[in-house]
Amino acid sequence: MKGEAIPNGQYLYKYIKPDAIPPGQDKIPFSIFNDPELSCDWEEFQKQPERSFHIAEGKNLILRITVCDDIRLPRNPKRTGEIVKDWKQEIIHDPVGIGEDASHPLLANPAHSLIKGPKKIAVTTAISNNSIRYKLVNIEELNNSPSDNVRISFTLIVIIGIIILLAILLFINFAIQ
Numbered sequence: 001m002k003g004e005a006i007p008n009g010q011y012l013y014k015y016i017k018p019d020a021i022p023p024g025q026d027k028i029p030f031s032i033f034n035d036p037e038l039s040c041d042w043e044e045f046q047k048q049p050e051r052s053f054h055i056a057e058g059k060n061l062i063l064r065i066t067v068c069d070d071i072r073l074p075r076n077p078k079r080t081g082e083i084v085k086d087w088k089q090e091i092i093h094d095p096v097g098i099g100e101d102a103s104h105p106l107l108a109n110p111a112h113s114l115i116k117g118p119k120k121i122a123v124t125t126a127i128s129n130n131s132i133r134y135k136l137v138n139i140e141e142l143n144n145s146p147s148d149n150v151r152i153s154f155t156l157i158v159i160i161g162i163i164i165l166l167a168i169l170l171f172i173n174f175a176i177q
Contacts, residue, residue, distance in 0.1 A: 004093040006067050012040035014063040015054035028131050030124035038115040046111035050137045064134035067091050074122040089117035
């Protein structure tokens with residue numbers, strides 16, 4: 001449901017371009033998470049993140065963020081243990097329907113979710129500390145996957161069959177008149 005809070009322990013997927021992390025760097029840069037409405041996909045609705053439309057856009061490095069109170073209620077690093085309410089993050093389900101996303105007007109994304117709130121360094125650090133590199137998807141292998149080729153072939157056969165059927169019906173209609 002739109003606006004539903006995502007519980008602790010759930011996973012969110014963030015899709016990034018592999019070159020966003022410098023070669024040899026193990027830690028995920030904080031800057032990746034510096035967006036007041038950080039867009040992610042909730043695992044609850046995205047069971048195959050490697051099939052996301054973001055992969056085809058070159059964002060084929062998938063990060064997995066674990067939802068937790070460290071992200072929701074960030075602490076001030078200068079005042080040990082103090083939770084800063086102004087830095088609070090809402091972690092919500094925000095599904096997107098067809099035509100609702102200007103960047104992808106023909107696509108729906110039922111898994112779309114947001115981490116909303118100001119992204120101070122304590123917040124981006126908490127997100128980074130609760131993220132892992134989940135998977136680097138090889139776009140070439142994905143594009144040449146046999147299951148995709150079979151699905152595309154089947155779809156084309158169905159479309160051609162429908163076109164032939166419509167042509168026959170039109171021919172019969174004209175022949176009767």
